[in-house]
Amino acid sequence: MSETAHQDHTEKKAFLVNSSSLKEVRTFCRDVFEKLHIQQDLKDELVLAIAEAAQNIVKHAFKNSADANELMVVQISCENDKLQIAFYDRGTPVDPKKVKHRQIDNVKPGGLGTFFIQEIMDAVEFKDGKKPWINHLVLTKQL
């Protein structure tokens, strides 16, 4: 945990649901974490976790075939040194019980990505998405 208090801050941005957006997602996160003065090592880890979650939306919630205008939203909030990252999408409903690591001999990006997310974040929670959203994933980390 960092000893420096981080300013309360919230930002959100919508991205097209496709793999080309992942770089934009990372850039958005880096910019927000810069404003929050999060130290480099932690920033790298958080960017990885967020990018893996966004990748899972593209790859699993939409099976790599989202409509051209389909959007996902990433919201980063920091309040009382608690970082909360929310993802909203309108893909196939996620069954949290089925979100797990794969076996060693069957390593695919999704399984390893989920492992990275769980390693980096304090909590991973799937909530019911409120209209117009279907999936609402929340990652949290105490700074």
Added chain:
Amino acid sequence: MDYKVENKGNIKVVHLTGEIDMDVADKARQSILPLIEAGNEVHLNLSKVAYMDSSGISVLIESKKLSEQKKTKFELIEVSKPVEKVLAMARKFL
């Protein structure tokens, strides 16, 4: 992401640069796997890779598995700090 292949005797050294994510993983895969498929020993230099996610790790695993099938070698010769961190995390999973 860009790549360059350097010949060092019988070894093909593949240099990847930039960021490796799902969007460019196939390009990374295509820069490495055909060389291994052809029976070459391949060394991979990731010293100029600023970011790599699980898609990149997947390419490394596929490359290693293919090199074993082809009874040749696939080695990482240099990695950047960001890549080393991701590899360290992946080792816990693998």
